[in-house]
Amino acid sequence: MPAFANRMKSMEKSAAIIRKLFGAMNNKDIISFGGGAIARESLPIDLIREITQDILQKDTRGVEALSYGPVMGIADLREVVVEELLAPKGVVANPENVMIINGGLEAMNLMCQVFIDPGDVILVESPTFVHSAEIFDMFQAKCIPVDMDADGMVMDDLEAKIIAHKPKMIYAIPTFQNPTGRTYSRERRYQLAQLGSRYDVVILEDDPYRDIRYSGEELPPIKHFDQTGHTVMANSFSKIFSPGSRLGYVLASDDIIEKLADAKTATNSHTAMLPQIICAEFFKRGHYHAHHERLCDIHRERRDAMIQAVDTHFPKGTKRTYPDGGLFTWVELPGGINTTELLIEACSNPEVGVSYVAGEGFFKEGKGKGSNCMRLSFGAVTPEQIAFGIERLGKLIHSKLEHQSLMKTG
């Protein structure tokens, strides 16, 4: 067979991580803290059925729903994005600058199509989202990690790396970050936008968790502070509507959005019409507000259950983040426990039967960084499953620590 393209080689490692991750998620016998899905209880099935029944008629939107559509996405969904999702967050935008895409992740692929030649540098958070990193690898970008603290990327480290590496792009998840659940402070958001403008670097702001905030103070997106068009915002309907609909959007300045539309045309022409129309109608009929409240209530309860369970059952010396929204908490274990090895036992031992995502895969540094960390997702598990699963996982961790201490003493 002819040789695969070079990009397939450069993505091999991250592709293997992703495959393993998805494999573990599909095992029905275990409690999964692995995936990034929202609560199935929060999916608005009945409303969607009602809307679908109305629109799938010849004299309503049935023909439109089943026909070819515009590459940019349907006009009313782009207006919904501008009026209901961007304006309330302090982002003034024109629907002409918004493109509907096949899930938020597609923005990362399209942005690479538009900007990344092999060898170009992308600065990423440390740790960063594995799925986006896989895309950057496929485009043969050189990913360089930037230090993070509780307020986001550390600006001194970022600026030094901009000067040293002349990146094309900086990739940031500023709100309830994946995997850490951390949120950038207002000041860091402002500074990041400024650095993009000053050094002529594109800021790719990936903000899919922003709209499920259930405690703490609302903060404006980085894009709010962008005066020069250097910030491009990617977002998703997967967390606020439904992941299976594969709907997302990207907001960019005129010259960039035109190129993104060309890349989208050359990827899959346009996003499926029926999900777009259902989603637009969902907002236009005024269902979002009550749905959003319910969504936040469900996930707040799960966050609380997760934090309480970790604090109760994990050993002394454990560090964890406290997210004000989103789906993840990030845990650092004491005592040099390797979470990749632990995961094998947690999944395969029927007395544990729990999965999570091991920390190592989120670090572009390699060399075992993050090997004592794990991402715990609480979106797709009930409070009861959280209490039960985290207790079992805690017991396993305790037994490892005891074993270690016995080995040392012995």
Add this chain to the structure above:
Amino acid sequence: MPAFANRMKSMEKSAAIIRKLFGAMNNKDIISFGGGAIARESLPIDLIREITQDILQKDTRGVEALSYGPVMGIADLREVVVEELLAPKGVVANPENVMIINGGLEAMNLMCQVFIDPGDVILVESPTFVHSAEIFDMFQAKCIPVDMDADGMVMDDLEAKIIAHKPKMIYAIPTFQNPTGRTYSRERRYQLAQLGSRYDVVILEDDPYRDIRYSGEELPPIKHFDQTGHTVMANSFSKIFSPGSRLGYVLASDDIIEKLADAKTATNSHTAMLPQIICAEFFKRGHYHAHHERLCDIHRERRDAMIQAVDTHFPKGTKRTYPDGGLFTWVELPGGINTTELLIEACSNPEVGVSYVAGEGFFKEGKGKGSNCMRLSFGAVTPEQIAFGIERLGKLIHSKLEHQSLMKTG
């Protein structure tokens, strides 16, 4: 702003053609023979509404339809592809080798991700499908056209170009080709599969029109003759079900399908779930057979109307193809008429009010090749619109010829 990637430069010309093409399609005041859509009258809206109502329930497939799904696509739709669309055509396949994608075109993007480094050669038909050519340009492939006759690619020319250019891939639309409507003979299909195996070149068989055959003899796909896994088949549900659903599939050998799945993961994770489930149910409930018959009846009538109108209204010396299926006839005009210039007048003159796709854009040779040709699509226009529009277009062509002959005499 940072520089765009080199690939955006190499796709500029084809992107401009595509943008112009889509722009003309959206003008509601003209009769469009431009797009590649099926008859809106053939969209199974009522059946889809009924199915959707059934599946969007908590206790049926509602949760599945709105949740994340597998990168390969849902199992039952892949089984439908194998049992109802491949087996009857003489292609024995395993569902594990079929991936559901976001429209047939996505296969071309993913195949380039997997195989094409900048500068790699792809042999294409002359003329070839502009939309795929745009993708090949985005991946900085070098597209080299191969001569075509009424039976498909000319094998001597193809073999000579394989030897001379060592291509990674050969791109062919063997059935009711876009733009010519031509169909490869059985012999050529066999030979193409053999050449792929012998010279270790991937054959990318793009076959979206195959299933709307309404006259002539059924022929096996190239993939039927493939003994070595060198042929990869791309297909679409856009012509046999609904274009707005953005559903397609790709069939490839084990090693290639694994890489395609990695590329799909790094493009948009997976295809939207609701359209997949609706489509699978459509087949599983046995609706396809009657729908297919109706689809063929509608398009046969339109093909007949188009051929009759062209034969009646276009000048002596016009050549046109006679497709046994699909959506296109290809016309060569006599007298050196430039169809790109003609199109401007056909669209803008309210006494004509007709659009089509000018021939030049389909030829990778450039240098004005195909400048007397046009692709006429008869899928999305009624027999009445065809008769009316082609008569007007014919008159315009006649007037141009008369003007030319006056200029010569004068």
